Amino acid sequence: MKRVLPPLILIAVxxxxxxxxxxxxxxxxxxxxxxxxIATAFVGAWPLxxxxxxxxxxxxxxxxxxxxxxxxxxxxxxxxxxxxxDAVRPIAxxxxxxxxxxxxxxxxxxxxxxxPGRAVTGLAAxxxxxxxxxxxxxGLKAADPDLARLFDLYGATxxxxxxxxxxxSAVPALLEGHKVATGLAVIGAVVAEFVAGSGGTQGLAWRxxxxxxxLQTAKVFAAVLTLAILxxxxxxxxxxxxxxxxxxWRGR
Numbered sequence: 300m301k302r303v304l305p306p307l308i309l310i311a312v313x314x315x316x317x318x319x320x321x322x323x324x325x326x327x328x329x330x331x332x333x334x335x336x337i338a339t340a341f342v343g344a345w346p347l348x349x350x351x352x353x354x355x356x357x358x359x360x361x362x363x364x365x366x367x368x369x370x371x372x373x374x375x376x377x378x379x380x381x382x383x384x385d386a387v388r389p390i391a392x393x394x395x396x397x398x399x400x401x402x403x404x405x406x407x408x409x410x411x412x413x414x415p416g417r418a419v420t421g422l423a424a425x426x427x428x429x430x431x432x433x434x435x436x437x438g439l440k441a442a443d444p445d446l447a448r449l450f451d452l453y454g455a456t457x458x459x460x461x462x463x464x465x466x467x468s469a470v471p472a473l474l475e476g477h478k479v480a481t482g483l484a485v486i487g488a489v490v491a492e493f494v495a496g497s498g499g500t501q502g503l504a505w506r507x508x509x510x511x512x513x514l515q516t517a518k519v520f521a522a523v524l525t526l527a528i529l530x531x532x533x534x535x536x537x538x539x540x541x542x543x544x545x546x547x548w549r550g551r
Contacts, residue, residue, distance in 0.1 A: 332517040340517035341524060348506065348525045355492070355502040356529060358416070359484040362423030366480065370428050371473075374435035378465070379457075384436070395429035399487060403494035419491040419502070426487030427480040434476020438469025474544055478537040485530050503529075 314334045320326070321333035328336055341348070377384040403422055410417035442464050450460050492504030503526045510518035 329514045329516050332520060336517045337520040337524065340515070341521040344506075344518060344521055348503070348522060351501055351503045351506045351522070352525050352529050355485065355488050355504070355526070356533075358420050358492075358502065359423055359481075359488040359533075362420050362488060363427050363477075363481060363484040365420070366424040366427040366484070367431050367477065369424075370432035370476075371435050374432050374439060378436055378439040379461075391429055391432055394425065399426060399490050400494050403491060407494075419488060422491035422494070423484050423487035426490075427484040430479040430483060431473075431476045434472040434474075434479075435469060438472030439465050441472065442468040471545060474541045478534070478541055481533050481537050482530060485526075485533060489526065 318333050318335060321331060326333075332340075373387065377387050399422055402425070403418070406421050406425075407418040410421055446464055447460075450464055455463070488502065489504045492502045493508065503522050506522040507519050510516070510522060
């Protein structure tokens with residue numbers, strides 16, 4: 300309660316001030332709806348928002364799984380060869396800093412205009428790739444030097460060193476990378492729906508665009524609220540999984 304109560308009080312104060320300001324200043328609903336109007340729109344469109352949230356969530360989870368497999372495999376290969384790391388890391392960084400909207404048209408063309416879901420999944424996977432790759436590579440290279448010397452002393456094979464030393468030491472960084480990538484996958488899915496979607500995906504981004512084109516600002520806020528709830532829930536689940544896995548890792 301000590302952690303939950305303060306933010307709830309702050310949110311209640313902000314929403315109350317927002318409601319009072321909208322009513323006192325007679326702000327047009329299409330410009331800035333009051334929280335009560337947003338709540339009404341949220342309740343009224345809940346079934347549609349729930350279906351769209353599932354579409355966005357499933358896209359983000361598929362993208363996260365794809366990026367996790369590719370990033371972990373690549374980080375493992377790179378960690379075993381310093382020259383390969385020097386070759387791959389600049390490309391990974393370049394891919395990370397390139398704006399998603401810049402490569403969205405290319406990915407849409409490659410995935411096929413008639414398959415917007417593939418493009419959205421691919422773009423979300425691109426966004427989620429770097430945190431997992433960076434976390435896995437950092438963790439694989441963060442083995443305790445004293446333990447490494449002990450493995451040398453006992454003549455451990457490269458395979459034994461990898462399985463019994465480097466992979467276990469990479470667990471905390473790998474979990475942190477996945478936690479960051481989970482939020483980025485959702486963001487990437489939404490941005491990709493904005494850029495590459497054509498209504499075929501019917502995710503939350505499409506609901507935002509649909510309401511925006513009709514000047515239904517309360518519905519825009521309702522879709523954004525749904526997206527915020529989805530992001531917070533995913534982050535909380537990842538934090539819970541991280542705590543439990545780290546507890547098991549430290550007690551091994």
